[in-house]
Amino acid sequence: MFSRHELVWLSSQGWLAARAAALPGQLEAFERWQRADWPLVVRRNDAGMGADSVSLGLALPPDADGRKVRIALRALRSEVSRTLPALALDAVHGAAPAAWKAGLAALDAQAQGLAVRVYGSLALQALTGQAYLTPASDIDLLFYPASVAQLQAGVALLSAHAALLPLDGEIVFPSGQAVAWKEWAGARHDAARVLAKTRDAVHLASCAALLSTLEEA
Numbered sequence: 001m002f003s004r005h006e007l008v009w010l011s012s013q014g015w016l017a018a019r020a021a022a023l024p025g026q027l028e029a030f031e032r033w034q035r036a037d038w039p040l041v042v043r044r045n046d047a048g049m050g051a052d053s054v055s056l057g058l059a060l061p062p063d064a065d066g067r068k069v070r071i072a073l074r075a076l077r078s079e080v081s082r083t084l085p086a087l088a089l090d091a092v093h094g095a096a097p098a099a100w101k102a103g104l105a106a107l108d109a110q111a112q113g114l115a116v117r118v119y120g121s122l123a124l125q126a127l128t129g130q131a132y133l134t135p136a137s138d139i140d141l142l143f144y145p146a147s148v149a150q151l152q153a154g155v156a157l158l159s160a161h162a163a164l165l166p167l168d169g170e171i172v173f174p175s176g177q178a179v180a181w182k183e184w185a186g187a188r189h190d191a192a193r194v195l196a197k198t199r200d201a202v203h204l205a206s207c208a209a210l211l212s213t214l215e216e217a
Helices: 012-020 027-036 098-110 120-128 148-161 181-185 207-216
Strands: 007-010 040-042 053-059 070-076 080-084 115-119 139-144 167-172 178-180 193-197 202-206
Touching: 007 012, 012 027, 012 070, 027 053, 098 148, 115 120, 120 139, 139 148, 148 167, 148 181, 148 207, 167 181, 178 181, 181 193, 193 207, 202 207
Parallel strands: 139 167
Antiparallel strands: 007 040, 007 080, 040 053, 053 070, 115 139, 167 178, 178 193, 193 202
């Protein structure tokens, strides 16, 4: 089972199929990604997807006008050669701007024992060496709590560090439902509903139901 934001490397057959289905203007990007052995990223499933397929995305660096081109593609599971989770915090330090380095190091040190990973522009810059970050970029994080205590500690940690770093991203509950951590931090958890994302859909979920997945874990 693939997860949103998971990193995926295609086999040679997978890239052959991607190039065959490429739209005008996409072929050059596919060939560059294959030559460099850069990963694609799992995105939300397209409608009508078969169980033997996975929806993927290839995000190009911003162009000279700041436009971000994102290419959607599909692959068969048999065309995936390997996968990795989103990057750990310590894997992106070298790609971070100087203004973020001290804050990221402090966040990494204080997040020990919590599962926190990085996706988005900072992760792509670390993976490819290309210039994805702009002055408006955020640090997109995935936080995977295993218990209510971890959830509370992680949200408090992110809230504290958001005063110094442009933190964004999601809490991923054991059910696979993902909620923006800022929305969760501002919700009344006894009665509120929040926007939750899964591989297949976006829906409103009750905070109580999400918390129950942690209690069961």
